[in-house]
Amino acid sequence: MTSLLKNIYSPQDLQNLSLKQLEELAAEIRQRIIETVSVTGGHLAPNLGVVELTLALHRVFNSAVDRIIWDVGHQSYVHKLLTGRQNRFASLRQYGGISGFPKPAESIHDAFATGHSSTSVSAALGMALARDLNGATYDVVAVIGDGSLTGGMAFEAMNHAGHLKTNVIVVLNDNEMSIAPNVGALSGYLSRLRTDPKYSKSKDEIAELLQKLPHGNKLLKVVDRLKDSLKYLVVPGMLFEELGFTYLGPVDGHDIKAVMTLLQQAKSVNGPVLVHVLTRKGKGYWPAEENPDRFHGVGPFDVATGRVKKAGGAPSYTEVFGQTLVKLARQDSKIIGITAAMPSGTGLQDFAREFPRRYFDVGIAEQHAVTMAAGLATAGYRPVAAIYSTFLQRAYDQVLHDVCLQNLPVTFALDRGGLVGDDGPTHHGVFDIAYLRHIPNMVIMSPKDENELQHMLKTAVTHNGPVAVRYPRGQGLGVPLDQEMHCLPIGRAEVLRDGSDLLLLAVGNMVAEAMAAAEELSRQGITAAVINARYVKPLDEELILAYAGKTKNVITIEEHVLMGGFGSAVVELLQQAGLPDVQVKRIGLPDEFVEHGKQSLLRQQYGLTAEGIVEAALAWGKDVKKVRKLKAIRAKG
Numbered sequence: 115m116t117s118l119l120k121n122i123y124s125p126q127d128l129q130n131l132s133l134k135q136l137e138e139l140a141a142e143i144r145q146r147i148i149e150t151v152s153v154t155g156g157h158l159a160p161n162l163g164v165v166e167l168t169l170a171l172h173r174v175f176n177s178a179v180d181r182i183i184w185d186v187g188h189q190s191y192v193h194k195l196l197t198g199r200q201n202r203f204a205s206l207r208q209y210g211g212i213s214g215f216p217k218p219a220e221s222i223h224d225a226f227a228t229g230h231s232s233t234s235v236s237a238a239l240g241m242a243l244a245r246d247l248n249g250a251t252y253d254v255v256a257v258i259g260d261g262s263l264t265g266g267m268a269f270e271a272m273n274h275a276g277h278l279k280t281n282v283i284v285v286l287n288d289n290e291m292s293i294a295p296n297v298g299a300l301s302g303y304l305s306r307l308r309t310d311p312k313y314s315k316s317k318d319e320i321a322e323l324l325q326k327l328p329h330g331n332k333l334l335k336v337v338d339r340l341k342d343s344l345k346y347l348v349v350p351g352m353l354f355e356e357l358g359f360t361y362l363g364p365v366d367g368h369d370i371k372a373v374m375t376l377l378q379q380a381k382s383v384n385g386p387v388l389v390h391v392l393t394r395k396g397k398g399y400w401p402a403e404e405n406p407d408r409f410h411g412v413g414p415f416d417v418a419t420g421r422v423k424k425a426g427g428a429p430s431y432t433e434v435f436g437q438t439l440v441k442l443a444r445q446d447s448k449i450i451g452i453t454a455a456m457p458s459g460t461g462l463q464d465f466a467r468e469f470p471r472r473y474f475d476v477g478i479a480e481q482h483a484v485t486m487a488a489g490l491a492t493a494g495y496r497p498v499a500a501i502y503s504t505f506l507q508r509a510y511d512q513v514l515h516d517v518c519l520q521n522l523p524v525t526f527a528l529d530r531g532g533l534v535g536d537d538g539p540t541h542h543g544v545f546d547i548a549y550l551r552h553i554p555n556m557v558i559m560s561p562k563d564e565n566e567l568q569h570m571l572k573t574a575v576t577h578n579g580p581v582a583v584r585y586p587r588g589q590g591l592g593v594p595l596d597q598e599m600h601c602l603p604i605g606r607a608e609v610l611r612d613g614s615d616l617l618l619l620a621v622g623n624m625v626a627e628a629m630a631a632a633e634e635l636s637r638q639g640i641t642a643a644v645i646n647a648r649y650v651k652p653l654d655e656e657l658i659l660a661y662a663g664k665t666k667n668v669i670t671i672e673e674h675v676l677m678g679g680f681g682s683a684v685v686e687l688l689q690q691a692g693l694p695d696v697q698v699k700r701i702g703l704p705d706e707f708v709e710h711g712k713q714s715l716l717r718q719q720y721g722l723t724a725e726g727i728v729e730a731a732l733a734w735g736k737d738v739k740k741v742r743k744l745k746a747i748r749a750k751g
């Protein structure tokens with residue numbers, strides 16, 4: 115069969131295709147995405163669900179001029195294939211290759227960078243307002259999933275758009291799934307719109323009925339008034355209509371022609387319009403259709419069987435967190451588990467099964483999750499909010515104002531702290547120490563391995579105040595797991611290795627790298643002490659100052675931005691203590707966004723490996739010697 119996709123250089127090339135050809139193209143695109151993602155890994159199920167919708171969007175709108183904003187952006191692969199990136203598609207999510215999310219730097223067809231959910235309607239409204247202020251006429255379209263619609267920002271934006279009556283189109287891609295099955299009252303409402311004939315048919319039926327009435331002048335007025343009042347009885351999409359949106363749909367999102375017709379209609383509506391499109395997540399690939407959660411974001415897999423090629427070995431930090439929380443919850447009935455739409459990603463699924471009454475999936479609503487946890491804590495509960503580091507960025511004020519200000523015992527299980535790899539800059543969890551460290555009452559810890567994670571969790575749920583436990587994406591070190599958990603004294607670090615030339619002061623997953631670096635340095639005649647900081651806040655001041663005084667040379671190591679991070683905390687401490695002649699070097703991430711790529715590769719690139727530490731220590735050692743020599747000469751006069 116000849117390839118249709120090969121001849122699509124830009125969306126304009128779709129204009130000449132017949133409906134049948136568009137359907138053939140849809141099948142080819144699906145195949146291409148399945149084959150590519152089976153090698154690169156990526157967001158398979160969301161993309162398979164939007165093939166027809168994306169084709170229809172590109173037939174009706176011109177993305178070089180009109181603006182299409184993909185919420186989260188994990189479903190933008192089809193769009194990428196149609197907008198000049200099919201030759202680079204095999205490099206999807208690979209270092210130096212194309213991103214798994216929309217990226218304006220990559221293409222003029224990517225109107226807005228996304229990765230975190232529920233931003234599309236706000237961005238679209240902003241673009242639409244700019245268009246109107248400039249007297250331009252292009253269309254602005256936000257494509258948002260039913261899961262992302264549970265995020266408060268989406269409603270803040272719709273509330274505003276309805277008020278302004280701006281021309282903006284919101285395409286609701288409703289597949290009844292967030293990553294897991296979608297939750298909440300809104301999800302129930304959408305489900306009724308999908309299935310209840312009372313909701314989905316009444317508007318058409320009423321309109322049809324009214325059309326059939328004889329049209330005298332007087333009667334016409336009555337009919338119009340009747341139409342108006344009926345709007346307030348049962349009309350499909352009443353919620354959206356009440357928010358000031360014209361509601362169109364629901365439409366079968368896999369019927370290209372029907373979707374195109376509705377999008378055309380949306381184009382001609384005055385004011386904000388919502389097009390309700392029904393799709394199936396994973397459409398066209400049975401393993402993904404049957405298990406859309408597992409194929410939401412997936413690693414390399416075997417196409418024929420759908421079996422994911424999983425590296426065996428040590429359990430992940432996430433798994434150990436999940437198992438530990440279950441153990442702790444068996445001992446303490448006050449422990450509550452909270453997720454913002456990521457039960458499997460955060461490892462809370464076993465907790466949910468065993469403690470359904472103490473488990474809450476709040477939807478994609480990190481801010482609400484944190485303040486709800488605060489509320490629970492005021493009544494004596496011990497909430498554990500398991501949230502990826504990158505997504506807790508959303509809830510900074512709630513952490514500060516609702517939890518820390520009242521010194522409430524909420525535990526933040528900060529998964530994906532550090533470089534996450536293929537998702538890239540939207541998802542790296544490298545800012546958390548900086549955005550939490552300066553908040554009074556907050557305790558921050560980070561385990562050197564998965565066994566220490568268990569003890570830290572026990573410590574966290576026992577502590578009478580807010581605690582963040584930060585751990586990385588991926589496998590642990592494979593160390594044995596203690597059966598009994600104990601509390602680690604707050605603010606106490608651990609000396610792992612003694613030495614007198616240099617102190618390697620590391621936190622979290624960098625401790626193992628520091629240990630390996632110390633080993634190599636000793637082979638080169640340098641004796642390096644290694645301290646596992648355990649706590650970023652409060653620091654073990656006594657121990658750190660003692661070793662800094664002894665070695666005079668301190669290197670801090672963290673998988674986090676240098677600005678405001680762990681190393682900064684140590685520098686502040688040393689400065690405060692006023693230790694004479696102590697030199698400090700900080701190893702961490704620079705003031706730039708880190709691109710996507712394998713975690714191991716990125717760590718290598720930024721010197722966050724044993725080799726990187728050795729290299730940095732040796733180079734720095736030479737500088738330090740020069741500085742000290744210079745100082746000595748100056749002192750002699």
Ligand SMILES: Cc1ncc(C[n+]2csc(CCOP(=O)(O)OP(=O)(O)O)c2C)c(N)n1
Pocket residue numbers: 160163186188189229230231258259260261262263287289291292293395410454455456478480505508
């Ligand atoms: C603020 C934020 N929290 C959590 C996530 C993780 N996340 C990515 S996609 C997704 C589900 C989105 O569901 P939906 O919008 O319905 O898209 P679908 O995958 O069903 O197409 C979640 C929770 C995120 N990207 N951003």
Ligand SMILES: CC(=O)[C@@H](O)[C@H](O)COP(=O)(O)O
Pocket residue numbers: 157186188229410411459530534537587
């Ligand atoms: C798009 C999104 O935000 C999530 O799907 C994220 O990619 C999941 O990341 P993990 O693979 O680390 O769970």
Ligand SMILES: [Mg+2]
Pocket residue numbers: 259260261262287288289290291292
């Ligand atoms: Mg969805």
